[in-house]
Structures are given as structure tokens and as C-alpha cells.
Amino acid sequence: MAGRKDDCIFCKIANGDIPTNSVYQDDNFNVFLDAAPASKGHVLIVPKVHYDNAYSMDDEFAAKVFPLATKVANAVKKAFNADGVNVVQNNEEAAGQTVFHFHMHVIPRYKDDDVNVTWKQHELTGDEQTEIADAIKKEL
Ligand code: 5GP
């Protein structure tokens, strides 16, 4: 069972020790404005209990995350008449995680904004694709 971690900033927020601009909360989650937003309306969906990242989340809790992400994505889109929304989530430092308590970013997007959620695309041969797919399948 997940709990709280003393040295974790998002656990402190869940405990009420650090204030936020909250937009929603229920038994399991807080949703609040990102302190350094990528765009107007950027919010974070944060479990009230501590999971380091998505790897450690049990199925029952994970199943609650996306319905809320859908609700929040619709809300920020409507609130600011956004042209799009990114729902993104980073796991470990190499993937851009800086707060090691699971959270989902909901980032409204506006035509010609300066948000950058992109990657360089690479080409693979058919054999390379097969090899990569097989390696993943073995782990599932
Ligand atoms: P990550 O890089 O881990 O995916 O995202 C962490 C996010 O948390 C960043 O966008 C950062 O601005 C936000 N953040 C970090 N500390 C605080 C805080 O104390 N309050 C709020 N509201 N956001 C925070």
C-alpha cells in the first residue's frame, strides 16, 4: 500500500503543509496549477499517496488516473478555449522527471505557442522493427 514520504514536496502538498492553487480534489487526487507552467492553464494531477512513478502504481489506482485526466483536459480546454491539450507524464530523470512523486501534466496548447513536447523521428528497417517489437513482447 502506498503511503506518504517525509521529504517529498507533493506529499507535503497532500498533507496541506505547502499551499497550492488547487482546482480539484477528491479522496485520491489533488489537481493544482503547476508553479512554473508551460502554458496558461497547465495543471498537475497528483495522487494523495506516494508513488515514485508509473512503474510502481498498482492497477486499481492506475485505473483512476485517466478518467480524471480526461475530465481535467476537457476543463482546461474549455476554460481557455485551447486549441489542443497535451497529457504527459515523466518517469525518471532521463525522461524529464524532476519531482519523484507520480504526477500527470495537463498542458493546454495554443496555436503558435512556445511549448515543446516533441522528438526527432528515426527510421528503422523492417528487421530492426521486428527485433525491437520482440524484445518488448518478451517483457510483457
Ligand atoms: P516533472 O518534471 O517531474 O514531470 O514535473 C514537475 C513539475 O512540478 C514541474 O512542472 C514543476 O514546475 C512543478 N512543481 C515543482 N514543485 C512545485 C510546487 O511546489 N508547487 C507546484 N504547484 N508545482 C511544482
Ligand code: ZN
Ligand atoms: Zn510523495
